[in-house]
Every structure is written in structure tokens, then in C-alpha cells.
Amino acid sequence: QVQLVESGGGVVQPGGSLRLSCAASGFTFSNYAMHWVRQSPGKGLEWVATVSDDGSSEYYADSVKGRFTISRDNSKNTLYLQMSSLRAEDTAGYSCARDGRARTAYSGHEFDHWGQGTLVTVSS
């Protein structure tokens, strides 16, 4: 079965950096675009970033553009989110999600499988 397990969250000071990982299993990772979605405590869902199945294309929310970098290692079945210049408003649970379509030219669709998430707290 599809499994997505995030790690790397924690408490970081404003301006700091953190790298999140998402270990994928149960499917052919290299066939799917992957996404990061975040949810602030008690709030709704916010899409953060997407990487295409081969890693050649990336898409970002304006709120994180220039500060966050999404990447993947298809040999390790792992998705990453490098976060820098962190702000208090980046405090949230960060989940990775699989795109709902395999081997398509367009990377943005519904999210058919989600991880449980890892919590990032930005505070001094």
C-alpha cells in the first residue's frame, strides 16, 4: 500500500533553516509528481510546492518562493523540502502528498495519498 512518511520537523528560530524529508513506498515513486501542503494549527490547507515526476519542473506558492526549494531523489524514493529564511507564519504541519495521475506531462492534479505530516514551529 502507498505510504508517505515525513520527517525533519522541529523548532527553529526566525531566519533559520530546516530540511524536511518524505519517504515514499508502495508505488513507483518516479512515476508521480509530488507535493508539499501545509496546515497551520487550527487552520485550513495551503499548497506549498510541487515537483514533477522527473524533478525537472518545480512550482511554488508565492508565500514561499525564493525561500523554499522542493526536490526529489528517485533513487531513494524520497521527497525533500529545503526551507530557509523561516518566518513565524511558516509554523505549520507539513505533509507530502502524491499527485493523483501517473506519468503525465502536467504535474498539478488532485492529491490521492497524503502523509501524516511533520510539525515545523518557527519561534524565538
Added chain:
Amino acid sequence: EIVMTQSPATLSVSPGERATLSCRASQSVTSNLAWYQQKPGQAPRLLIYGASTRATGIPARFGGIGSGAEFTLTISSLQSEDFAVYYCQQYSDWPLTFGGGTKVEIK
């Protein structure tokens, strides 16, 4: 950016009754619309994609209709496990955007 607006924010429904949730887009998203269910402490679960196609394993009591900018999720007869928060999401254009959610609570 396509803004997704869900209504109502909270819906109070008795078990066994029908629930109707609305989602409106600020511009047409054709049929590129998904619905998710989220329970406390859990990851969202995909219910509907393509505005009306149920995801794998989703019961038939969940139905989605609409196209363009107006969408509806209907739960025909609410079961105890259906009380949750529901989100719509458009994937017609970047950035991908979610609605603010509708909480379905027990009346």
C-alpha cells in the same frame, strides 16, 4: 490566483440526513476540482476528483456535481464517521488552491 470559497463554514446535520456543501471558484476551473475529508489528527482523504468521480474506496453516498465555477458535494445520508471538515481544491491553474473548509457537525 483562483480563490475558492466554501459555504457554509459550519453545517449542523442529524445522522441519516442529507448534507449539501458548496464550493465556488473566482473563475472557471472547468472540472478540475477535488473534494477532501479531514478528521481531527488525520491527514486529508481524497473523496472526489474531476468534480464528480469518486476516489477509490469512497462510498456511493458521497457525490460531486458541478463545472465551471460552482460545485457541490452531497452526502446523501450522513453516517457517524462522516462528521469532519471538508475541503475543495482546484487544480486548473497554478497556484493550486483550497477552499477554507466546511465543518460538518452533529446537530
